[in-house]
Amino acid sequence: MTKKKTNTGKGLLMTGSFRSAGMTFYLRHGQVVGRVAHSKERRSNTLEQFVQRQRMRHTIALWHTLKLCGPMFTESKTAYLGFASLANRLPAVFVPCTGATSGAALLMPGIPVSDGTLPEVKQRLGTVGADAALLTNLKAGDLRQNEQMILYTAEQRIEGRTPRVRFRAREVSRNEMTVVDGCLALTGDEFADAMKGWALVRINGERCSSQGIVTRCEYYLAYTTEEALRTAAKSYGGLTQ
Numbered sequence: 001m002t003k004k005k006t007n008t009g010k011g012l013l014m015t016g017s018f019r020s021a022g023m024t025f026y027l028r029h030g031q032v033v034g035r036v037a038h039s040k041e042r043r044s045n046t047l048e049q050f051v052q053r054q055r056m057r058h059t060i061a062l063w064h065t066l067k068l069c070g071p072m073f074t075e076s077k078t079a080y081l082g083f084a085s086l087a088n089r090l091p092a093v094f095v096p097c098t099g100a101t102s103g104a105a106l107l108m109p110g111i112p113v114s115d116g117t118l119p120e121v122k123q124r125l126g127t128v129g130a131d132a133a134l135l136t137n138l139k140a141g142d143l144r145q146n147e148q149m150i151l152y153t154a155e156q157r158i159e160g161r162t163p164r165v166r167f168r169a170r171e172v173s174r175n176e177m178t179v180v181d182g183c184l185a186l187t188g189d190e191f192a193d194a195m196k197g198w199a200l201v202r203i204n205g206e207r208c209s210s211q212g213i214v215t216r217c218e219y220y221l222a223y224t225t226e227e228a229l230r231t232a233a234k235s236y237g238g239l240t241q
Contacts, residue, residue, distance in 0.1 A: 045240050050233055051092045059087040061105035062165060066113065069152065069169040072201070072208040073115040086112035086212075093223040096235035100161035106220035107156035107165045107197055109213060114152075114201045116208035121200055123214050125191060128180050132192035134214070135185045136200060143174070148203040151186070154213050156195045156220075163219070172200065195219065 045053075063083055073082025090110055095101045122137040143149070149172040157164050177184040190196065197215025201208055222228065233239050 045233070045236060045238070047239055050229075050236070050239060052088075054094055054232065055088050055090070055092050056084075057095075058090070058093050058105065059084050061103060062087060062111060065105065065165060066111075066167045069113075069167050071113050071152075071169075072203065073112075074117070074206065074208060075115050082115045083112055086115060091220075091224055093220055094228040094232035095223060096232050098235060101163065101223075104163040104223070105165040106163055106223060107154055107195070107213070107215055107217045108220045109197070109215055111154060111165075111197070111213040113154075113167070113199045113211055113213065114208045115210045118202045118204060118207050118209040120210050121202060123198075123200060123211070125198075125214055125216060128178065128185060128187050131187040132189060133180070133185045133187040134191050134198050134200065135180060136183055138184045138200075138202075139182060140174075140177075140179060140184060143202075144204060146204060149174075149177075150201045150203055152199045152201065152211075152213070153190075154197040154199075154215070156217055 063080060066083065067079070071079060071083065073079040076082030076085065090108060093104070093106050093108075095104045119142075124135050126133050126135045128135075150169050151172045152167060152169045155166050155168075157166055172186065177186055179185070186198075186200070191198070194216045197213040197217060199211040199213050201211045203209075
């Protein structure tokens with residue numbers, strides 16, 4: 001038989017907790033404590049809060065597929081936290097809470113794919129002769145014998161009616177790279193694709209360089225407009241002052 005606890009100071013006999021008028025009351029260290037059980041008040045959704053929530057939604061959508069490539073974010077407690085701290089600095093994109101675009105992930109410049117202590121590889125898209133190219137500031141002599149070069153490719157796809165970004169990663173051998181003005185570059189038709197982006201990451205054991213996607217893709221811009229913001233906010237019940 002369980003002995004009942006008694007708050008002798010108030011004469012209130014309690015064995016657990018009970019709710020009344022939207023409050024939950026319970027006994028703690030001989031004192032009756034109350035807290036709000038529920039609230040019917042509308043959730044605050046100021047412009048600043050809405051923008052941050054949209055950023056976080058997009059960060060999660062991007063991570064959902066990037067994590068499948070095993071990206072390295074060595075400067076944070078977890079890879080996700082490292083990615084999120086960087087991805088939350090990207091431009092906000094606005095999508096409604098329901099419908100085909102509610103789970104959209106959008107390709108844009110700067111999507112982080114790694115964070116580490118090796119020197120960053122400066123990268124840009126250009127041409128070498130008639131060929132499209134991913135140009136870097138990396139000289140052949142900069143690479144150490146045991147270093148790897150991993151190329152991340154991001155592709156904007158429309159799956160059904162939902163925009164998704166799909167990532168893949170592969171090791172690049174040194175003989176795949178060509179020297180342009182003393183620096184290493186990758187060439188090929190794929191680097192002309194305006195629905196793709198790339199990042200070349202240096203890896204040496206447990207260390208990596210900090211890299212973000214370079215791309216010509218502008219598909220995401222339609223989701224950054226004032227109209228897109230208004231439409232998305234309305235689907236969440238509007239903004240609060």
